[in-house]
Every structure is written in structure tokens, then in C-alpha cells.
Amino acid sequence: MRIDILTVVPNLLDSPFSHSILKRAQEKGLVEIHIHNLRDYTTTKHKSVDDYAFGGGAGMVMMIEPVVRCIEHLQSERTYDEIIFTSPDGELLDQPLANKYSLKKNLILLCGHYKGIDERIRQHFITKEISIGNYVLSGGELAAAVFVDAIVRLLPGVLNDETSALSDSFQDNLLAPPVYTRPAEFRDLKVPDILLSGNTPEVDKWRHEMALKRTKERRPDLLK
Numbered sequence: 001m002r003i004d005i006l007t008v009v010p011n012l013l014d015s016p017f018s019h020s021i022l023k024r025a026q027e028k029g030l031v032e033i034h035i036h037n038l039r040d041y042t043t044t045k046h047k048s049v050d051d052y053a054f055g056g057g058a059g060m061v062m063m064i065e066p067v068v069r070c071i072e073h074l075q076s077e078r079t080y081d082e083i084i085f086t087s088p089d090g091e092l093l094d095q096p097l098a099n100k101y102s103l104k105k106n107l108i109l110l111c112g113h114y115k116g117i118d119e120r121i122r123q124h125f126i127t128k129e130i131s132i133g134n135y136v137l138s139g140g141e142l143a144a145a146v147f148v149d150a151i152v153r154l155l156p157g158v159l160n161d162e163t164s165a166l167s168d169s170f171q172d173n174l175l176a177p178p179v180y181t182r183p184a185e186f187r188d189l190k191v192p193d194i195l196l197s198g199n200t201p202e203v204d205k206w207r208h209e210m211a212l213k214r215t216k217e218r219r220p221d222l223l224k
């Protein structure tokens with residue numbers, strides 16, 4: 001999989017992909033993540049990527065030219081499955097959506113900033129809009145990092161067996177059961193006996209029951 005991220009603040013994306021699971025996924029060659037600074041695609045003297053909104057009002061708007069030049073440059077090199085814009089009015093990201101996008105080969109992710117992006121970009125160049133929740137962020141960079149993390153951890157080979165994504169919350173519409181580690185006793189706080197029994201079928205049964213219980217208590221909507 002290859003993901004190209006277009007941004008006016010590339011430094012915001014330095015850290016999320018440079019550590020832990022996402023770092024290892026890139027080192028193993030399972031995903032390529034490329035960050036593009038939209039300032040490199042301007043033709044104006046001052047390298048502007050934003051301007052005042054037509055009609056007035058507060059907040060700058062990202063200009064169409066750098067975005068389109070960058071998209072067209074990338075499209076001249078390969079075909080993209082989807083050109084995604086991160087936006088609070090997009091489709092809400094959930095596990096089924098992450099599963100779906102983890103099967104794609106080449107994705108472009110455009111991060112908005114300031115007041116938003118020139119509407120003509122959305123109408124004529126964007127093929128999909130995704131929101132990470134019903135709240136407003138300062139920019140799409142953190143949303144893009146969330147989206148990339150959610151899909152990359154699903155790629156075969158990224159997680160090892162013991163952290164398999166299939167046992168995580170929302171797969172099968174269940175929340176994950178509680179987990180424990182050593183010591184088995186901390187002060188008077190004990191780990192459930194069953195987890196120390198070594199009886200794998202019973203442990204699996206317990207985990208399933210706890211997942212069901214937790215889902216009923218916290219997210220009954222998932223069971224409908």
C-alpha cells in the first residue's frame with residue numbers, strides 16, 4: 001500500500017509515522033507513506049498556499065492551484081484508488097470503513113487547514129471525504145494520522161499474532177475484553193483465576209463472555 005499525504009504543515013506529521021507499529025510497517029515494506037508540502041507546488045512569488053475568502057469573513061482558505069498541481073503530479077506517476085479529504089462533514093470513520101480502506105493500493109490524503117479548502121477542489125478532485133468525529137480540529141493532519149494508523153495496522157504482517165487486529169474492539173461488533181499482565185497480585189488486587197488456569201478453551205470462553213458483557217453495558221447499540 002502507498003499513501004501520499006498533502007499538507008501545508010508537514011512537520012505536524014513527523015512523529016506519528018516514525019515510531020512503534022507504523023514505523024515497523026514501513027521498515028518491513030508493507031506500506032509507503034509520503035508527505036508532500038503543498039508549498040512546493042505554488043507558483044506565486046511568496047509561495048502562498050492560502051488566501052482571504054471571497055465574500056469576506058474570518059479565516060483563510062486553502063488555494064486550489066497548489067493542491068491540484070500536487071495531485072496531478074502524483075497521478076502522472078501512478079493510478080490512485082481514492083483521493084480523500086479529511087473533513088468534519090465527511091463520512092464518519094469507523095472500523096468497517098477502516099477495514100474497507102485497508103484493502104486499497106494507492107491513496108491520496110488531503111489535509112485541510114485554516115477555514116477549509118476552496119470548494120472547487122472538493123467538487124472536482126476529491127473522491128471521498130472522511131471525518132474522524134463530530135468535533136472540529138485545527139487541521140486535517142491529526143485526522144490523517146488517525147486514519148492512516150487505523151488502516152495500516154490492519155495490513156497483513158503489520159501486527160504480530162498476539163496483537164491481532166481481529167480481537168480488537170469493533171471487529172465482530174464487540175468491544176474487547178479486559179486484559180491483565182504480571183504481577184498476578186498487586187497489593188490486594190488479583191487477576192481473575194481463569195486467566196492463570198492454562199485452560200485455553202475456558203479462557204477463550206471467558207473472554208467472549210466479558211466482551212459481550214462489556215458491549216451490553218457500554219455500547220448496546222453495537223449488538224443491534
Ligand code: SAH
Nearest residue numbers: 086087088112116131132136137139140143
Ligand atoms: N470551517 C470548517 C472547519 C475547518 S477546520 C468547518 O466548520 O467545517 C480545518 C481543517 O481541519 C478542515 O478543513 C479538515 O481538513 C480538518 N478537520 C477538522 N475537523 C476534522 C474532523 N473532525 N475530521 C477530519 N478532519 C477534520
